[in-house]
Amino acid sequence: MNNKIKFVQGNEACVEGALYAGVDFFAGYPITPSTEIAELLSKELPKRKGKFIQMEDEIASMAAIIGASLTGNKVMTATSGPGFSLKQEALGYACMAEIPCVIVNVQRGGPSTGNPTHVSQGDVNQARWGTHGDHSIIALTASNHQDVFEMTVEAFNLAETYRTPVILLFDEVIGHMREKIQIPEEGELPVVQRLRTFVQKGVDYHPYLPREDGRLPMSDFGSEHRYNVTGLFHDMWGFPSNNPKVVRELLHHLVDKIENNVDQITRHKEYWLDDAEYILVSYGSSARSAIHLAKNRRERGNKIGVLELQTIWPFPKELIREKCAGARAVIVVEMNMGQVLQQVKCAVDDPASVFLANRIDGELITPTNIKTLLRVIQGKGV
Amino acid sequence: MERSRIVLSGSGGQGVITAAIILSEAAVIYENMNATQSQTYGAAARGGATRSDIILSDSEINFPKVIQPNILVCLTQEAYDSFSEIIRPGGILLVDSKYVETKRKVDAKHISLPMYAKVMEEIGKPIVFNICMLGALIGVSDILKPESVMKVLKTKIPKDFLEMNQKALDLGLKMGKDSIA
Numbered sequence: 001m002n003n004k005i006k007f008v009q010g011n012e013a014c015v016e017g018a019l020y021a022g023v024d025f026f027a028g029y030p031i032t033p034s035t036e037i038a039e040l041l042s043k044e045l046p047k048r049k050g051k052f053i054q055m056e057d058e059i060a061s062m063a064a065i066i067g068a069s070l071t072g073n074k075v076m077t078a079t080s081g082p083g084f085s086l087k088q089e090a091l092g093y094a095c096m097a098e099i100p101c102v103i104v105n106v107q108r109g110g111p112s113t114g115n116p117t118h119v120s121q122g123d124v125n126q127a128r129w130g131t132h133g134d135h136s137i138i139a140l141t142a143s144n145h146q147d148v149f150e151m152t153v154e155a156f157n158l159a160e161t162y163r164t165p166v167i168l169l170f171d172e173v174i175g176h177m178r179e180k181i182q183i184p185e186e187g188e189l190p191v192v193q194r195l196r197t198f199v200q201k202g203v204d205y206h207p208y209l210p211r212e213d214g215r216l217p218m219s220d221f222g223s224e225h226r227y228n229v230t231g232l233f234h235d236m237w238g239f240p241s242n243n244p245k246v247v248r249e250l251l252h253h254l255v256d257k258i259e260n261n262v263d264q265i266t267r268h269k270e271y272w273l274d275d276a277e278y279i280l281v282s283y284g285s286s287a288r289s290a291i292h293l294a295k296n297r298r299e300r301g302n303k304i305g306v307l308e309l310q311t312i313w314p315f316p317k318e319l320i321r322e323k324c325a326g327a328r329a330v331i332v333v334e335m336n337m338g339q340v341l342q343q344v345k346c347a348v349d350d351p352a353s354v355f356l357a358n359r360i361d362g363e364l365i366t367p368t369n370i371k372t373l374l375r376v377i378q379g380k381g382v
Numbered sequence: 383m384e385r386s387r388i389v390l391s392g393s394g395g396q397g398v399i400t401a402a403i404i405l406s407e408a409a410v411i412y413e414n415m416n417a418t419q420s421q422t423y424g425a426a427a428r429g430g431a432t433r434s435d436i437i438l439s440d441s442e443i444n445f446p447k448v449i450q451p452n453i454l455v456c457l458t459q460e461a462y463d464s465f466s467e468i469i470r471p472g473g474i475l476l477v478d479s480k481y482v483e484t485k486r487k488v489d490a491k492h493i494s495l496p497m498y499a500k501v502m503e504e505i506g507k508p509i510v511f512n513i514c515m516l517g518a519l520i521g522v523s524d525i526l527k528p529e530s531v532m533k534v535l536k537t538k539i540p541k542d543f544l545e546m547n548q549k550a551l552d553l554g555l556k557m558g559k560d561s562i563a
Contacts, residue, residue, distance in 0.1 A: 007407040007417070177420040177446050178403060180410045285446075292444035367445055 004183045010174040011036035013145040013181050014078075014104060017152025019044060020183070021191055023102075024073035027053045027064035029083060032116045033172040034106035037078035058083035062090035062103070069099050070229060072194070072220035074156055078104035081123055082113055084130065091165055092131030093231040095254060098208070098216060100159035100194070102152075104168040106175040107284075109362050118362030119172035121284055124339035127167045128313050134251055136258035138265060139167040139313040143287035145181045148174060150189065151267070151310060157192040158265060162257055163216055169312060171335070173285035173364050194218055199225065208250075209236040214257060258314055266319060267310035272298055276305030278374065279324050280357075281344055282333035283309040286365050290333045293367035293374075304374075312340070320347040329377050330354045333370055386525050387448045388436040390515075391465050392457030397512030402434035404538070405516055408530035409438045415526075418446035431460050438525060453523055454490070455515060456482055466490075474522055476558075478515070493522055495557045501550055510550035517551040521558015528555055 008016070015037055018026075026041045038054065045052040051068070055061040058079055065075040079087065084105045094101055107123050109115025123130075127139040138158050142148040148170065155166040197217035199205040205225035210216055219225045228238035233250055235241045258265065271291055273279065282290040287308040294304040307323050309316065324330045324344075330353060332341040338356045345351040357373045359365035372382055388405075392398040399421050406417035421434040435448040450470040455477070456462035462482045469475055475490040480498045497514045501507070513535075520528050528551055535547050 005411060007403075007410040007419075173420065173446070177418055178406065179418045179443070179446070180416060288444040288446060295444070364445075364447055366447070366449065368449075 004185075006181050006183065007178055008145065008181060009036055009176055009178050010145050010148050010170060011078075011106065011176070012040055013148040014152045014168065014170065014175075015040040015044065016181065016183055017149040018076055018102070018156070019048070020149070020189065021153045021156035022074050022193075023076050023156070024050045025052075025065065025068040025075045026050070026077065027055050027061040027068070027075075028077045028079065029055055029058050029061050031058075031080045031083045033108055033175045034078045034080050034083075034104060036175070037104060037106070041076075058086035059090065062087040062094075065101050066090060066094050066097075066099050069094075069101050070221040072218075072223070074100075074160070074194075076102040076104065076156075078106065080106050080108045080116075081110040081120075084123060084126060088126075088130040088132075092133060092135065094165045095131065095135040095137065096231050096233075097229050098163040098254075099165070099229075100163055101165050102155045102159055102168060103165055104170065107169060107171040115362045117172070119285060119335060119364055120360070120362065121169075121171055121286065121335040122337075122339070122360075123169060124312060124334075124336060127169055134255060136164075136255045137167065137313050138162065138164060138258060138311070139169050140267070140311055141169045141284045142174065142310060143282075143284055143291075143308060145174075145179050147310065149181055149183070153189050153191065154267065157190065160192045160194050161215075162261070162265075163218070164258065167313075169284070171284045177285075196220070197225075201225070206236040207238045208234060210253070214253075262314045262316060262318070265311055265314060266316040268316065268319060269306075269308040269310065270323070271295075271306040271308070272303075273305035273307060273323055275303050276326075277303040277328045278305070278377070279327040279330045280304065280306045280333050280370065281309065281320065281324070281330060281340070282306065283312060283340065286333045286335055289365050289367050289370060293370045296367065297371075297374075309340070315343045315347070317343070317347040320344055321349065324348050328353065331357050331370065331373060331377070333357045333365060335359050335365055385441075386436075386438040386453060386523070387451045387470070388438070388453040388455075388519075388525075389433060389448050389451040389465060389468070390436070390455045391431065391433045391461035392455075393460065394430050394432050396432075396457050397509070398432050398457065399434045401512040401516050402436050404513075404531060404534050405519070405526075406436050406438065408534045409526050412530035412533050413526050415440060416443050418443045420446050431458070431464055433461070433465065453519065453525075455519060457511075457515065459483065476515075476519060476522060493518075493558075493561050495554075495561060497554060497557065500553050500557065504553060505546060505549055507546060510547055513547050514550040514554035517554020517556075518558035518561075519554070521555045521560075522562050528552075
């Protein structure tokens with residue numbers, strides 16, 4: 001038996017990925033369907049000299065990981081819809097103060113407490129705009145457990161590289177389902193370590209003075225240097241400023257550091273796209289149904305392909321436009337009322353050729369659900 | 383091998399989901415197959431109908447839910463009444479004879495075995511009912527080796543309980559094999 005092969009829930013694959021990436025600190029408040037992430041890390045982190053704290057609520061959990069990150073830890077929290085709502089204010093603080101952190105949202109039906117034990121992908125827009133004010137954000141997803149592992153590692157890497165919160169948007173089916181994963185050997189996947197300042201102790205350190213490449217080396221808060229951290233617009237020292245130039249430049253910096261690197265950040269998968277007349281755009285557990293249907297139709301000679309998004313935000317507009325350019329129709333397969341649909345419509349040359357195959361009743365969308373719409377589009381009847 | 387689509391159903395607390403995890407883990411770790419295992423989750427921890435979907439295959443599995451199982455196990459009347467209609471025509475329908483009265487309305491090979499009664503008679507502990515059911519399932523379907531199930535159990539339960547589980551598995555296996563002989 002190869003002990004690197006495991007049969008696990010998606011939530012456990014996420015924990016394995018986080019441990020591989022070197023998570024040191026987790027603070028959270030358990031909520032279905034994400035609870036297993038907290039449960040497993042409560043066992044694993046203490047063994048590795050990490051810290052696990054169950055906080056009084058999701059607001060405190062988000063605040064705790066921000067503090068822990070500043071002191072030099074790789075940090076994560078996990079939640080679902082209602083908890084994700086509570087985290088939004090502090091998430092905005094992490095955007096503004098540029099604090100690396102990973103927030104897992106295993107999506108369930110909403111709004112409000114909604115449909116706790118059933119699947120949904122209704123938080124796509126909340127991941128983008130849940131916190132107020134102009135900002136940019138990174139959100140990743142995955143449709144199988146090997147990818148859950150890899151995207152979790154990637155989330156930590158991107159959080160450290162771009163000094164930003166990164167959201168892992170999984171869903172109930174992925175979180176609770178079990179399947180095989182193979183844990184990669186150490187070194188097999190890149191693991192980004194935090195960029196720390198070379199400024200000596202006792203020498204002035206400017207926490208928000210970018211290097212030539214735009215990156216901001218960090219100093220573990222409470223150790224070598226004294227500096228200020230605030231949710232207000234701030235100068236290179238981290239002190240509050242309402243100087244219009246400072247405000248404008250900081251906001252541009254927060255947005256540009258992500259939006260100017262869409263190509264580097266974007267991850268996706270392609271299935272039979274080369275000659276595809278019909279393209280299914282999907283992500284997360286819905287993508288499994290899309291791939292299932294496409295594979296099945298290909299065997300019958302239908303030219304169908306799948307574009308699976310692994311990066312949801314920043315939205316890969318160029319990729320979508322380019323890949324869908326030759327298609328007769330594009331069908332977005334998702335479990336919400338059309339959140340990625342709107343983005344795809346904005347991205348393609350012909351928005352009228354973009355359709356939605358969705359399911360919003362808490363059940364996983366089936367290949368047959370997609371096929372029914374496809375037949376209508378193809379003019380073959382229901 | 384052909385793709386096996388299995389639904390195990392019963393009532394919360396009977397160990398249906400645990401059995402489903404053990405079966406699919408055995409297939410993945412010890413028989414080099416692919417498997418997905420999922421379950422319908424209610425808010426209740428005990429009682430209420432539970433259902434777990436398993437797909438075993440040599441190839442990649444995408445859609446993880448089972449629409450038409452070729453093997454359906456029902457351990458309560460409620461589960462039977464809810465799920466018997468979804469069975470794939472010609473499939474195997476395995477039920478416990480103490481809990482389920484079958485109506486034979488569906489086109490399937492009906493196998494009704496006194497799994498619970500036998501476990502109580504020979505072992506006296508209802509906790510291994512689900513393992514006996516796994517034995518019977520393997521006995522009638524031959525989807526994997528019973529040793530693979532024991533290998534998984536060795537990693538999951540205390541040593542002192544292994545003998546009891548082995549006995550329950552063997553009981554089910556024999557009943558299953560005898561029923562199709």
